[in-house]
Amino acid sequence: MSDSASSNPDKITKPRNPLYRKRSTAPMNAFARHDQTGPVSPEAKSEALGALSLLEELSDELEDTLDVYVPNAHLRMAMHLIKGHFEAKTITPTSLIGASRVPYATATRRMKEMVEAGLIEQRPRTKSGKSFSMHPSDKLLDQWIRLSSRVRRMAEARFGGRHRGQESKDYYFGGSYSAAQSILPMRVRSEPLKVSGGLRVLVHGDPTFMVMENLKRQFEQVIGVQISQRAFSIDRLREEALRNADRAASRYDIIAVDLPWIGEFATKDVLMPLDQVMDVARLDTADFHTAGWTAAHWGGRAYGVPAQTTPELLFYRRDLFAEAGLEPPATTDALLQAARALxxxxxxxxxIAWNAARGTALGHTALMTMADFGQPVLDLPANAGGFDTDGLADRTYRATIDTPAGLLAAEYLLELLQYSPPDILSMSWYERVRPYAAGNIAMAYGYTLLAPYFELDESSPAYGQTGYLPHPAGAGGNPIAPVGGYVMGIPANLAPDRIPAAVE
Structure with a gap:
């Protein structure tokens, strides 16, 4: 599982087939964090430095323009640490205090606070231990990577995106549905929703919810109140939803919930069942994919309304398969043969690219791969359609990872590593599709909602050349298309006077 197979793509002098046309000019090997096994991908590093530059310049402008503005010592020192870390420069306590732009005594206190908070690591520079170098801790690095992603999304939402063509907007904003007249336009409410401070929504920072942010003013016009939307990465979203459940009153009127969390959030009283606050029959369930609507239930009760239902498929380059004389893979063995050849x-x-990043991303892959080999991750009873999940809330169950099918799934993933890019262990949902769109990858497992990254980009080598397949099946399994997505739910601790507006 090392990067020993990595090479320098900058040495290419002449492309050999269409897969090479959009080759990145930067090496793809991971940029490793200090003292960590987990890598920071080049994209994450670039994004972190971009956010740093933006925040530095913004801080400079504020301090130069507003005479009463006091420099934020914590932010200034954090930026100095991050920049020094990525540029491999030694940061001393003296230079860190100088970067704070506040008086020496104040800076010293702020630095001590950051050390005590676990954001700064002090490392001895001499044997006596009297001289230290200062480094960002893993905690600070992780928080900064997350912040960088949010800063980029906010900047793009406020100032970017104007170059998108009408075709792109039509795709995201439902133009194809409007043309077919299958969905009526939203009707403006005769009376605005009555909720103080507007509607507060917690969402996932993916394309679907970013479209909702772009259309926020349109939604606001329809419901008659302002909408404030806060977006987080998938793991941060779950953490915030659980923290919110511990508060005396919810900060959000509606929260987005990943389908695998429904059972946990229902049993931990993070969400309230819809039938507790509304007539569920008001919903036209035909509007939703059956898998998405079924997954919104726990113990026979609905805990949310599907907002996004997306299957995961195998994307493959039809032109490259034809050039190599390969058939689209229907089995895991055929997929490995194709990956080896390309x-x-x-x-x-x-x-091939796939979700291999530590944590939730790899967890999703493990669950789906076990399903490819015909084995659910829990000891579910079999039924005519596969396995029964309706009774999960009513019984105990055990994990079934330690089974022959589980072993086959693990061995399959280990073999996939041999034909994956060197930074595969930092790839998650977006990272696996971006190099595929750029022409560096022949195949990729990916959710359909990410297909616009190459289907709407005429400069992509994958544009118009992508085939779509269900997951190739392993021994004992059948080709499947695992479904993921989100529902919108109402927090169980939402103040009673805000519930009617959240329901509407």
Whole structure:
């Protein structure tokens, strides 16, 4: 699981087939954090430095323009640490205090606070231990990477995106549905919703919810109140939802919930069942994919309304398969053979990309791969359609990872590593699709909602050349298309006077 197979794609002098046309000019090997096994991808590093530059310039403008503005010592020192870390420069306590732009005594206190909060690591520079170098801790690095992503999204939402063509907007904003007249336009309410301070929504920072942010003013006009939307990465979203449940009163009127969390959030009273506050029959369930609507239930009660239901498929380059004389893979063995044939790391080209980043991303992959081999991760009873999940809330169950099918799934993923890019262990949902869109990858597992990254980009080598397949099946399994997505739910601790507006 090392990066020993990585090579320098900058040495390419002449492309050999369409897979190489959009080859990145930057090496794809991971940029490692200090003292960590987890890598920071080049994209994450670039994003972190971009956010740093933006915040530095903004801080400079505020301090130069407003005479009463006091520099934020914590932010200034954090930026100095992050920049020094990525540029491999030694940061001393003296230079850190100088970067704070506040008086020496104040800066010393702020630095001590950051050390005590676990944001700064002090490392001895001499054997006596009297001289230290200062480094951002793993905690600070992780928080900064998350902040960088949010800063970029906010900047793009406020100032970017105007270059998108009408075709792109039509795709995201439902133009194809409007043309077919299958969905009526939203009707403006005769009376605005009555909720003080506007509607507060917690969402996931993916394309679907970012479209909601772009259309926020349109929604506000329809419901008659302002909407404030806060977006987080998937793991941060779950953490915030759980923290919110511990508060005396919810900060959000509506929260987005990943389908696998429904059971946990129902049993922990994070969400309130819809039938507690509304007539569920008011919903036209035909509007929703059956899998999405079924997954919104726990113990026979609905805990949310599907806002996004997306299957995961195998994307593959039809032109490259034809050129190599390969058939689209229907089995895991055929997929491995195709990945082996198309894998050419010496030219910066790789067989397949998939979710291998530590944590939730790899967890999703493990669950789906076990399903490819015909084994659910829990001891679910079999039924005619596969396995029964309706009774999960009514019984105990055990994990079934330690089964023959589980072993086959693990061995399959280990073999996939041989034909994956060198930074595969930092790839998650977006990271696996971006290099595919750029032409560096021959195949990728991916959710359909990410297909616009190449289907709407005429400069992408994958544009118009992508085939779509259900997951190839392993021994004992059948080809499947695992479904993921989100529902919108109402927090269980929402103040009673805000519930009617949240329901509407």
């Amino acid at each position: 894998h050419d790391p010496r030219h910066g080209c790789y067989g």
